[in-house]
Amino acid sequence: MKRKILCVLLAALYLLAGFSLSAGAASIEHVVNGGFETIKADGKADGWGIRGTAGTDVIFSKAAAHDGEGGVQMKTQDSAVYVAQQLTTLVPGKSYVFSAWLKIAKMEGTGAEIKLEFKGSEKGLGSVRNRM
């Protein structure tokens, strides 16, 4: 009888340990302000940097939203423009799912693109590029 009770207790502990481990590896959101809904006093979206050249335009507004209160409109005439964010919470070797809503109003070039550039103490960690 004591052996049975011991077995049940051990099984319960095993299940609890497994639950704790899975809870610690919970999936989280890694992009800050991905809906472009928090706008700073200077008109830029919180958490995002912009790089572009003359003739490009980046506008954060509700009019540019798929849903919710914000979105970003990116216009170019003859050069590239992008918004960027530094990610610091990715875990080496783990898998991730990127998702976003995209609307193409005009396109005369090589296309929209998502690029992830990985950095670490070693060089040459590579990048992921997905061209739409």
Next chain:
Amino acid sequence: MKDANNTWTKITFDFTAPEGVTSASLLVRNTTKESELYWDAISIMGEGDASAAGTSTGTANTGTSN
């Protein structure tokens, strides 16, 4: 390349963070020539390093874009 049909499309893809990575720059780009794009609800879901949570910044305007 997707056509300019002026309708919203959901983009998804999977990737794996390489061994040794400590940070990454996410670039949402609009490449050369005349264009007009709209983006919303940009998300990356997956296991995270809770100790580094909340430290993302908007200063990722360096990088080697091309």
